[in-house]
Amino acid sequence: MAVPVLLAPAGTPEAVRAALDAGADAVYVGLEGWSRGGARRELSWDELVVAQSEVASAGRSLQVALNTIPKPEERARLFDRIPALLDLGIRDVIVNDIGTLAALRRRFEDLRLTASIGCGAQTVADVAFFQDLGAHAVVLPGTVSPAEMREIRTVRGISVEIMVHMVEEFVLLGSCWMPSYVHLKPSPLPNAFPSEAEGPGETPEGALRGLRQTGSVKRGGVGPCFRICQQPWELFASGRRAGTQFFPSRQISRIAEVEAYAEAGVDVLKLQGRSLPVELLSPLVRRYREAIDARTTPAAFEARWAALPTAWTVVGR
């Protein structure tokens, strides 16, 4: 039985180092302007360069989330910059849109493409779809059980990642546009790549500014999800107030099932939390490292050690 890779989040250069020190096999980061940001932090290009150097020196790998859904003009701009990532030695990219995934597959043979959790895959058929599409990996939510995973692992030719530590919100990831229903407006498109260091507005690319839609979870921008779902609701039934309702939300910590997922054939155990400060990230990664390495009975682990403060489930992921 292969040992699953431990893939840890990092939102800052310090978090990258902390994740490596705590035993992550791989680290994923967001690139400013091109990942779903919000409460999750992103790295600037210069920070990405340093992070890649440190991760490579440690013999680990770095994944970059480019998981907005870019408009056609943005997409061309993004594709023009992919060679810069490859030049850095970064091959692993996380995307959130089937059109982007298919186009990257065609244009950049060296890229390893992961279908983000936001793609909404949950079933054996979904995984087969992404395998057909040419994805190297697909991320499934931690709500998928080891039993379901065994069936999913009958699909060959694609790596399967599971987000074993995550917030399960009421609405499924990738299937929510409540925030933009409340608030949506154009927002600037940040400069992320080195060739974009010039000021906005004067260059032809300046005309691309204003393309993003703040409020759209899927399309990036500043503060894409402001957790409107976490507020209390007044429930009215047939015109009469029936009570105050919170949408259920819970933190999933499947550390006790690391062994079961490994047996089911999961390739990567992924942790959510690019917004986590180092003092929370380090023990979380270390605990999962121990669980993977020990490969003993789940009861030997104190899952509460990996639990995070309640506020974390509300603030970000």
Add this chain to the structure above:
Amino acid sequence: MSPFELNTTIANLRDLRASDLSDYDGVYLGDIYCRLYEANFLEQLGDLKEGLHILHEDGKKAYVATYAAPRNDFLPKVRKILEASSAAGAEAVEIHNLGILRIAHEEFPELPVHVGGFANIYTAAGAEVLRGFGAVRFTPNYELSLDEIHEITTTCGAPLELLLHGKMPLGISDYCFLLEYEEKWGVKCPDLCQKELFLKQGDWAMKSLGKGILSGKDVCMLEHLPRLLAEGHRHFRIEAVSESPEYRREVAAVYHTALDRTLAGDGDVNEGSWETLRRHARIGLCNGFYFGRSGMDYQGLRPEALGSLPTISRMES
């Protein structure tokens, strides 16, 4: 033959029999959110066959919806739905989930596929990918503006289906919070979500179907039919899965008449039509997404007359 298609959604045989569909050209059968929805066509395959027969006898196009967020254990039933749809001569199936799309493409290639709004079609590139899996019509993601939709139409070439009126899907969950009210209300599933349920928070509201979240306001494009037709759109949905037979009949009559008049060169809408829509809209009207604004905003000349003031987002500074 009608120069446009006006269609709607009906979840079960009871509602189908109770509905006057004379102003519709087609109907999607089934509730996409929940397997436990009362007498859901997608679980009662005998009812589904009868529903398809009723629609064909009535000269309507008979479509079959499929679950938007399935798990592994849904898939055997999904295969039976597709098999029954094919055998009964359904004109198409509506698919939101990429895994189900793959199953349909591989196992039921004779069935035309309409891609639903939860499939997250944001760009022509995404639509092109799904055309490769047999899709022939697309409902773009509800967040998209008419300008973005036009871009897909001109690039992709496949027809798009647009939500013309009714409550817009905003999200889907694995969990039904209404079950928490079974004891308190003395009402059991599946009767819980048959109540008219709204969740309100400050100046906005959503309609709940338990696992499905819809906009509280009704999307309304009555003022904008000339633009929709001028841009080549001919397939329109009145989303009425959770509405009464009166809603289905009266709203369709308004739009059918308005579409006929617009095609004849008369874009004026009489006051009686507005009164009908105002009467059926519990919370108000909206169409902001189509114009690059927050989804619950309304763009047009009529909001004051309808008692639905344009919403100033709380998040906007």
